[in-house]
Amino acid sequence: MTNELATVIEGRLSEKGWSVARFTVESGVSADVVAGLLGPEQLPCMPDESTLVRLAKSLDLPYRQLVVAAGVACGLPKNQEGEPTFVLRFVTNQELLNELRRRLVRGRNNADAQQRRLTHLALMQQALVSEAS
Known part of the structure; x- marks a missing residue:
């Protein structure tokens, strides 16, 4: 089972007909970073903004979609609309x-x-x- 961000990235790579190697070249993101995003079942931490921007540009996807997918990949639960839930209204x-x-x-x-x-x-x-x- 892969994480949510990996699912989005791999789906888009399949649509574009790109290999992971081509993706690393097109995005300018190192192979180690891409492997770290695609490999684990859950990401240990949120990818940095510049990485997500480069991924969004190279994949022709909205930045927000990748941020949401990364949040879910880090363990944030999803609501019925598939968005991560942030229960902040009851937090001090x-x-x-x-x-x-x-x-x-x-x-x-x-x-x-x-x-x-x-x-x-x-x-x-x-x-x-x-x-x-």
Whole structure:
């Protein structure tokens, strides 16, 4: 079973008659990144914006469609219309901040040195904003 983003990408590649190798050339996205998007049953994290933009352009698909598919591939549940559901109306600001911290720390542990520094900076900025309010 493949993830939602992989299903969308593979379906479009089939329509275009492209191989994955041609797709990597056309999109400008490295083979390692494409393999990471197509391989797992669930994505460990959301692909970055520039990757999704390049994929959307090369596949002639709406950017929003790929964002929604990537969200579902990351584990967000879908509603009856096939859209990921975001239950934010009942979430407090503190719960959102806690989730942000959790995700930043998880990403920091799996990142290279530069990404860890950027994550640390983001955590520090968020903490300062929380203290100021």
